[in-house]
Amino acid sequence: MTGSPAPVPDRATRIVVVGAGFAGFETVRRLLRHQRRSTDRPIRVTLISPDDFMLYTPLLPDVAGGLLDARFVAIPLAESLPGAELIAGRVDSVDFDGRTLQVRNREGAAETVEWERLVLTPGSVTRLFDIPGLAEHARGLKTATEALYLRDQMLEQIELAARETDPAVARARRTFVVVGASYAGTELTAQLRALADEAARHRGTVPDDVRFVLLDMADRVMPEVGEKLGDRVLEVLRGRGIDVRLGTTIDRLTAEAAELSDGTTIATRTVTWAAGVTASPLIQELGLPTEKGRLIVGADLSVPGDPDVFAAGDAAAVPDLAQRSGKGADDAITPPTAQHAVRQGKVVARNVIASIGVGTRKDYKHNDLGLVVDLGPRFAVANPVGVHLSGYPAKLVTRAYHLLALPRGANRMAVSAAYLGDAVFPRPLVSFGLVSADEASFPRSQGIPAPDSD
Ligand SMILES: Cc1cc2nc3c(=O)[nH]c(=O)nc-3n(C[C@H](O)[C@H](O)[C@H](O)COP(=O)(O)OP(=O)(O)OC[C@H]3O[C@@H](n4cnc5c(N)ncnc54)[C@H](O)[C@@H]3O)c2cc1C
Numbered sequence: 461m462t463g464s465p466a467p468v469p470d471r472a473t474r475i476v477v478v479g480a481g482f483a484g485f486e487t488v489r490r491l492l493r494h495q496r497r498s499t500d501r502p503i504r505v506t507l508i509s510p511d512d513f514m515l516y517t518p519l520l521p522d523v524a525g526g527l528l529d530a531r532f533v534a535i536p537l538a539e540s541l542p543g544a545e546l547i548a549g550r551v552d553s554v555d556f557d558g559r560t561l562q563v564r565n566r567e568g569a570a571e572t573v574e575w576e577r578l579v580l581t582p583g584s585v586t587r588l589f590d591i592p593g594l595a596e597h598a599r600g601l602k603t604a605t606e607a608l609y610l611r612d613q614m615l616e617q618i619e620l621a622a623r624e625t626d627p628a629v630a631r632a633r634r635t636f637v638v639v640g641a642s643y644a645g646t647e648l649t650a651q652l653r654a655l656a657d658e659a660a661r662h663r664g665t666v667p668d669d670v671r672f673v674l675l676d677m678a679d680r681v682m683p684e685v686g687e688k689l690g691d692r693v694l695e696v697l698r699g700r701g702i703d704v705r706l707g708t709t710i711d712r713l714t715a716e717a718a719e720l721s722d723g724t725t726i727a728t729r730t731v732t733w734a735a736g737v738t739a740s741p742l743i744q745e746l747g748l749p750t751e752k753g754r755l756i757v758g759a760d761l762s763v764p765g766d767p768d769v770f771a772a773g774d775a776a777a778v779p780d781l782a783q784r785s786g787k788g789a790d791d792a793i794t795p796p797t798a799q800h801a802v803r804q805g806k807v808v809a810r811n812v813i814a815s816i817g818v819g820t821r822k823d824y825k826h827n828d829l830g831l832v833v834d835l836g837p838r839f840a841v842a843n844p845v846g847v848h849l850s851g852y853p854a855k856l857v858t859r860a861y862h863l864l865a866l867p868r869g870a871n872r873m874a875v876s877a878a879y880l881g882d883a884v885f886p887r888p889l890v891s892f893g894l895v896s897a898d899e900a901s902f903p904r905s906q907g908i909p910a911p912d913s914d
Pocket of ligand 1: 478479480481482483484508509510511515517518519520521549550551552581582583584601602643644740742772773774775796797798799800801832
């Protein structure tokens with residue numbers, strides 16, 4: 461992926477953005493607007509990303525649940541960001557004195573890229589704990605690769621269980637464990653349950669034959685939506701036969717079983733770990749101060765001591781001015797959500813442009829607008845601007861929100877068509893089997909260093 465940048469004069473300021481997620485994509489989109497308008501302060505915009513698309517992660521559970529195609533949630537960069545220079549690869553290191561960085565492409569070749577302004581938006585990866593067997597045997601839900609793997613793995617295990625002669629092995633194959641009852645893990649469990657129910661209908665078997673266990677160390681599901689909606693979610697999940705165990709996590713994992721902190725052991729071949737995120741490994745390589753693993757930035761999103769370097773999104777510890785000036789703690793930082801990442805992207809672009817002499821810098825301040833959570837057939841919860849909704853009204857708000865937030869018309873159309881189809885037709889029971897367990901492992905799918913490689 462090397463895009464054809466628009467011709468820019470030699471004196472153009474080179475701005476390099478690292479990572480094409482919510483924050484990086486929005487930053488580049490805004491910078492390109494300036495590029496098109498301003499001739500007296502020209503800029504050259506370079507975007508470095510391992511993928512040639514921006515991934516709309518909030519709909520990954522729908523991909524895992526067989527409701528959406530992975531391409532529907534992937535926004536092609538070349539088409540969406542015309543005028544940007546696109547470099548396919550991962551940034552390994554940054555030289556702040558020399559104003560360069562090192563990019564490694566898929567084949568391992570390194571390239572040095574010069575920058576005059578740098579925007580770091582490499583996002584986050586799944587947070588792994590020091591639990592024996594976790595990194596080897598669990599899989600995450602942060603990438604399209606992982607979502608496709610989970611869909612195929614579940615359908616394949618259900619198929620294999622049907623031909624299995626040992627009832628204990630068949631039961632293990634039909635048992636799916638998800639760790640993390642925040643929105644990602646809960647949405648995933650609900651969507652996989654819906655797909656498993658479709659498989660049961662098709663086979664004429666009892667849906668309860670397929671067992672889902674959802675674990676969380678907290679004493680509530682989805683603390684983000686408040687106690688009342690969280691209780692409602694718990695009731696709906698349990699009503700669908702999902703075994704929700706709170707105050708419980710995994711102590712040890714093997715290829716065939718999960719040993720839980722409540723002293724029980726669950727025989728299973730499929731464990732998804734969705735228990736939180738931590739900043740991209742790149743942040744630790746920079747040698748700059750961090751807070752909770754995220755790069756410390758000021759309220760204008762620049763790195764203290766280097767006004768030409770900026771960071772935003774999940775990778776940055778951004779002061780949450782809305783919380784600090786309200787009821788929140790004095791040291792609050794913004795939570796790692798797409799909602800903040802997009803809005804920070806807008807502010808970063810403005811402040812980068814201000815740093816070359818156009819306009820003024822602005823501090824980032826945003827009041828959280830709430831969360832929308834789709835929980836499979838006929839149910840969702842949402843708390844837009846503090847209004848608590850559940851059931852059909854929440855479903856409507858949730859789907860409308862995602863359709864509006866998707867940054868490309870063709871993707872919106874494809875997702876709308878899939879939702880309409882879902883209302884009329886059964887979910888397609890299709891597993892392509894194109895993603896191997898190894899490809900979906902944390903090092904390969906998310907770039908998290910393998911446990912034994914230091
Ligand atoms: C399943 C799921 C559901 C979610 N649902 C919601 C929701 O409903 N609402 C909400 O607000 N948030 C939701 N989130 C959280 C949201 O996805 C993140 O907060 C958001 O993606 C953060 O945006 P970002 O730009 O900081 O990082 P990301 O979107 O993660 O993008 C980072 C990009 O940087 C790239 N990158 C990483 N390292 C490097 C490197 N070294 N060099 C170059 N590029 C690199 C990555 O490949 C990626 O493309 C969800 C997340 C998940 C996983």
